[in-house]
Amino acid sequence: MSGMLLKSVHVVDPAAGRNGRFDVLIVEGKVSAIGRDLPANGAKVVELPPSFVVTPGLIDIHVHLREPGQEHKETIATGTASAVAGGFTAVACMPNTDPINDNASVTQFIVKRAAETALARVYPIGAVSIGQRGEQLTEIGDLHAAGCVAITDDGRPIATALLMRRALEYASMFKMPVIDHCEDPSIKGDGVAHEGAVAAMLGLKGMPGAAESVMVERDISMAELTGGHVHIAHMSARQSLRAVRAGKERGIRVTAEVTPHHFVLTDDALARHGGYDTNTKMNPPLREEADRAAMIEGLRDGSIDVIATDHAPHHADEKALEFDRAPFGIVGLETAVSLCFDRLVHAGVIGLPRFVELLSTNPARVLGLPGGTIAEGAPADLSILAPDATVTVHASALRSKSKNTPFDGWTLTGAVAATIVGGRVVYRNPELLTSDF
């Protein structure tokens, strides 16, 4: 095949100022032209249903692929299969594997395995400290040279203000952000749920929003001190959002992401269906309505930069433990787009351009990745979405190796029709597109 011409499709690409009908010509894996009335020049002409939209490839900058070391939960192959089924053309993977991605050889392994097995682009994120122990900086330059796009001790907070300071200073030489899982360990204690009335009456140990925001405020102070770029992972508390807003207003380089589950669910989910479903256990925890509403407001007003899933696969046996002993986390790659359409776009919170900013433009900008826009000459990474299609989530049908989702059985409006990486159709939704696509 000498290429594909997407004919008069609805392109939404805020970085390029496009939100309307265009032809997109893909030749040899690259976007050869975008415009109106383009000649096919022998390329296969593809028309899409008029309600479909074509966006720059969606990018999830917070994913746990679990390889190396925890392949019973997920692998680079299954995790990226899950990603493309969720409309993502690229993912950034967290370093808390086994061994931890704290040196270039682990990064090289991930890059190599991705080249061999991945359906989506994989951007490794390296550890801030050796063994994520919070003591000694990793060889950040080496990690960067091997392919890391950011550093974090995710799964754990960056242990001290001093480590955060040094990480910001050092990483800025390589133009990499420092991503922090903000949580004060002394306040979090052995909490397993958001501290509030729901956890209190379920007899679950709580962790308050302030456990997160106290560290967000520390990190913003360190970013101000150093001029470095701090990115707040999976922000969940309204106090944290206030701090981020204030930091941005002062011109400090702070960006923030929120997960779909934190703007869709509240801690009420822990009491539903008989209670104690371990697929409602994640860290940060599902918070109360005021926090959820604040995250929605932050997505609307622009103070939140990115939607990321914190895709955290766990084996069913691990989740079958008592609530306080089960691991934190849920899978998210295959439900994110539907949740964003259903709860943000169709709910009137944001429009399509902002949707693309949150899921593609800004993720690329925050981590300095290629993509985030449809540019002539660039690799053809595109997501084809069906905003009006109805989907029902079936945990058992997820491509991810793990099925730990709290959204099993949910019916949502908004679906992924196809995902194109480097001009190749890596995912096609058989219910929305025929096999000749």
Add this chain to the structure above:
Amino acid sequence: MTTATTLRSRHLLGIRDLEAGEIDLILETALAMKEVGARPIKKVPTLRGRTVVNLFFEPSTRTRMSFELAEKRLSADTLGMTTTGSSVVKGETLSDTARTIEAMAPDMIVMRHASSGAPHQLARVCRASIINAGDGTHEHPTQALLDAFTIRERKGRLAGLRVAIIGDLIHSRVLRSNVWLLTKMGAQVVACAPATLMPAGLRELGVEVTHEIDTAVEGADVIMMLRVQHERMHGLYLPSAREYFTYFGLTPARMRLAAPEAIVMHPGPMNRGVEIDSDVADGPWSVILDQVANGVAVRMAVLYLLAGGEGGEG
């Protein structure tokens, strides 16, 4: 309120799930069961041929003995399993343990577990009726039921009484079950604890919250003292046992603030001189030993009703 004729669920996981009429049914049934315990031959054939497994994942003396006695008085076949003798310590999952026990086809499982919600998780995969004998810091429904039975025995009612619950409330499953039960039955509940040991969300349930024991005791018809674990005394919860007793200990002097004929309860085990003065624990107000005796009758009632209420009351 109308007394129910049956329980809606085949499990007793918490008081939160019960309606007032169901609570009333259990308490009325317990009255008949108490009569069995007063006979020379304290045994009825009600649960003959039924198997009850006492599954204790956490050490317990009084609750376990109380359940065993209740089961024996109803002629059930009982067997027990504790963590020390089980595969739980070997890292088996909760559902594997449940399936293993299910394979032995018990009719009921009485379960105590250190994790909140463990009986609820088990109930989703088990055919047997699950009776929660205390899960983590969540609920201890039979304790609240025996407390209510004891209050009714002494006061003739629950509605309109002022009940003060004082102690380490944040870590107490007894508190949570009692709050659900007493508010459903129309009692006025006042919760009293140091600010470090007070759970969130009580006010939303209509509970009065105070950090002043005198305020809590004043005019109270019932005073329920809860245990403060020794390990709370030397960390960041409390400065010392001595200071706790000064501000939160129940003394005869403080009892003068209570309503006339007030009663004092404690689910045990007591820390004398920490949360309660011995002169109160052993004084005329105390119904602590009545609670123990009534526990057997209430547990018999629960076992009987969950078994379907068949076979008469002997």
